[in-house]
Amino acid sequence: MSVLAVGTVAFDQIETPFGKRDRALGGSATYITLAARFMSDDVNLVAVVGNDFPEEYVDVLRDRRIHLDGLERRTDQKTFAWGGRYHYDLNQRDTLFTDLNVLSGFDPVLPEAYRSSRIVCLGNLDPGVQAKVMDQTPDAELVLCDTMNFWIEHTPDALKTILARVDCLVINDSEARELAGEPNLIRAARAIRGMGPKVLIIKKGEHGALMFAGESIFSVPAYPLEDIQDPTGAGDAFLGGFAGYLSGCPVLDVDAFKHALVYGSVVASFTVERFGPEGLYDLTRAEIASRIEAFRDLTTIPLSRVEG
Amino acid sequence: MSVLAVGTVAFDQIETPFGKRDRALGGSATYITLAARFMSDDVNLVAVVGNDFPEEYVDVLRDRRIHLDGLERRTDQKTFAWGGRYHYDLNQRDTLFTDLNVLSGFDPVLPEAYRSSRIVCLGNLDPGVQAKVMDQTPDAELVLCDTMNFWIEHTPDALKTILARVDCLVINDSEARELAGEPNLIRAARAIRGMGPKVLIIKKGEHGALMFAGESIFSVPAYPLEDIQDPTGAGDAFLGGFAGYLSGCPVLDVDAFKHALVYGSVVASFTVERFGPEGLYDLTRAEIASRIEAFRDLTTIPLSRVEG
Numbered sequence: 303m304s305v306l307a308v309g310t311v312a313f314d315q316i317e318t319p320f321g322k323r324d325r326a327l328g329g330s331a332t333y334i335t336l337a338a339r340f341m342s343d344d345v346n347l348v349a350v351v352g353n354d355f356p357e358e359y360v361d362v363l364r365d366r367r368i369h370l371d372g373l374e375r376r377t378d379q380k381t382f383a384w385g386g387r388y389h390y391d392l393n394q395r396d397t398l399f400t401d402l403n404v405l406s407g408f409d410p411v412l413p414e415a416y417r418s419s420r421i422v423c424l425g426n427l428d429p430g431v432q433a434k435v436m437d438q439t440p441d442a443e444l445v446l447c448d449t450m451n452f453w454i455e456h457t458p459d460a461l462k463t464i465l466a467r468v469d470c471l472v473i474n475d476s477e478a479r480e481l482a483g484e485p486n487l488i489r490a491a492r493a494i495r496g497m498g499p500k501v502l503i504i505k506k507g508e509h510g511a512l513m514f515a516g517e518s519i520f521s522v523p524a525y526p527l528e529d530i531q532d533p534t535g536a537g538d539a540f541l542g543g544f545a546g547y548l549s550g551c552p553v554l555d556v557d558a559f560k561h562a563l564v565y566g567s568v569v570a571s572f573t574v575e576r577f578g579p580e581g582l583y584d585l586t587r588a589e590i591a592s593r594i595e596a597f598r599d600l601t602t603i604p605l606s607r608v609e610g
Numbered sequence: 611m612s613v614l615a616v617g618t619v620a621f622d623q624i625e626t627p628f629g630k631r632d633r634a635l636g637g638s639a640t641y642i643t644l645a646a647r648f649m650s651d652d653v654n655l656v657a658v659v660g661n662d663f664p665e666e667y668v669d670v671l672r673d674r675r676i677h678l679d680g681l682e683r684r685t686d687q688k689t690f691a692w693g694g695r696y697h698y699d700l701n702q703r704d705t706l707f708t709d710l711n712v713l714s715g716f717d718p719v720l721p722e723a724y725r726s727s728r729i730v731c732l733g734n735l736d737p738g739v740q741a742k743v744m745d746q747t748p749d750a751e752l753v754l755c756d757t758m759n760f761w762i763e764h765t766p767d768a769l770k771t772i773l774a775r776v777d778c779l780v781i782n783d784s785e786a787r788e789l790a791g792e793p794n795l796i797r798a799a800r801a802i803r804g805m806g807p808k809v810l811i812i813k814k815g816e817h818g819a820l821m822f823a824g825e826s827i828f829s830v831p832a833y834p835l836e837d838i839q840d841p842t843g844a845g846d847a848f849l850g851g852f853a854g855y856l857s858g859c860p861v862l863d864v865d866a867f868k869h870a871l872v873y874g875s876v877v878a879s880f881t882v883e884r885f886g887p888e889g890l891y892d893l894t895r896a897e898i899a900s901r902i903e904a905f906r907d908l909t910t911i912p913l914s915r916v917e918g
Contacts, residue, residue: 391793485699488836509817521908523829528796557912600829601909604865
């Protein structure tokens with residue numbers, strides 16, 4: 303079934319202790335769609351690039367059967383660009399620059415074929431832009447939303463408006479604390495769900511993720527890796543894997559969400575093992591399936607015993 | 611079966627956003643033994659207190675059937691005292707003071723009845739003192755060891771000597787990174803296990819714990835709590851619960867360790883809901899058992915589906 307992802311397609315400048323890339327393919331919509339495609343043959347990208355965006359980057363996506371009718375090209379501006387530098391322990395990152403360029407005037411108009419998408423992923427963008435995409439996908443069964451501290455701080459009203467409309471919010475732990483104004487994550491989750499999203503996923507980087515759905519809390523670790531090259535895009539790849547998994551589920555119940563959380567975590571783990579989105583380029587469903595099995599071993603409490 | 615715990619019995623001054631305690635009962639041996647007693651009727655405490663230590667605090671331990679023959683009383687010195695202040699988000703703590711007092715001359719001589727203890731817990735202490743306890747418990751089936759950054763930095767050789775002797779090391783994530791000189795936790799774990807401990811547990815506070823045992827990595831979250839009053843002693847309560855659980859296991863295999871990790875995490879969760887060790891005072895096995903069930907729901911990936 304179909305997944306639509308709106309977000310950025312960008313040039314990323316990335317510095318980690320293990321290497322450097324300049325003008326690499328990046329952006330939330332890039333990672334989301336590359337991750338969603340393993341479980342969906344119908345992945346619809348919505349983004350804008352500028353006159354400097356190379357055809358070879360478009361081909362990376364096209365070759366992986368991502369639908370690009372919604373990739374707008376503005377001939378009068380440059381592509382959105384972001385630069386970041388990771389510290390020695392990779393959990394700390396400094397943003398070096400953020401050049402909005404084409405993004406400042408982004409006003410997505412969805413191709414007709416996109417409008418019936420079943421799962422809609424609103425990548426981290428101005429909440430007003432996210433709302434415009436929701437307006438054009440009224441039949442979506444599930445709307446997933448990402449955001450960041452910038453929108454929490456600068457456009458709180460627009461953010462509240464979109465939160466009241468979406469089904470599932472996916473944010474990181476510091477953003478959750480900031481959005482709720484509450485340091486305790488469980489209380490923060492309760493407050494955020496009160497703003498609208500029935501399902502809340504709190505990403506914790508190397509510490510995994512927590513999902514709040516119905517009455518249940520579900521915790522997954524990050525898949526343990528010895529070689530992390532570049533954490534860029536891990537959250538977006540998680541979101542794409544999560545959305546892609548759900549697009550194949552006939553019923554979107556709590557069990558489906560739990561499976562999707564594991565699936566998204568595993569896809570994200572492949573992302574960080576390489577620079578930029580490269581870890582997603584040649585990844586296979588068999589490799590994902592194998593790591594899901596290992597993930598189960600990592601978290602399964604053996605039956606028998608364990609009583610108080 | 612029997613558990614021996616050596617560590618501190620202390621006065622703690624604790625400040626959190628939710629309250630303050632002065633000269634509260636504290637210390638690693640206090641938390642370890644109070645947590646171990648739920649699964650063992652034979653918990654042997656080894657520690658030293660000074661001439662200012664009140665009998666009512668001794669009674670807290672005695673009333674809970676902890677063996678106190680190994681609690682030395684020095685009439686010429688004061689009790690070890692520690693003070694700490696937690697920040698608004700409880701993950702940050704400043705140490706206000708550490709008054710070693712009796713601890714500086716601690717030279718434990720174990721009561722005869724203690725020497726056949728099956729599980730030995732070396733609470734965070736000078737590695738030289740930990741070694742003296744190991745020398746007096748040659749028949750222990752399992753020796754668990756805690757340590758901290760102070761010993762990593764100031765007595766690295768003594769620490770390496772004790773690490774080569776113990777079966778299981780329990781430390782937090784920043785200590786693991788420092789001990790191994792390696793920011794990646796999985797690589798750090800490999801390096802530390804190379805120093806001796808067959809089993810390594812890395813505590814991550816609100817993010818749970820990772821255990822490395824045999825070829826397996828096992829991850830548990832922290833039990834999600836809305837009301838955390840005081841994180842003091844959570845790591846020691848975890849260690850005590852872990853040791854207590856193992857003391858009841860006929861075979862100390864990887865499954866037993868996994869169960870013990872869940873058990874220790876659950877006991878620790880009760881600790882942080884109250885100030886100091888108060889959460890352990892009247893806790894029942896039924897309450898622990900009930901939370902273990904909830905813990906299973908928190909982490910169990912549903913069967914069926916989840917394939918790549």
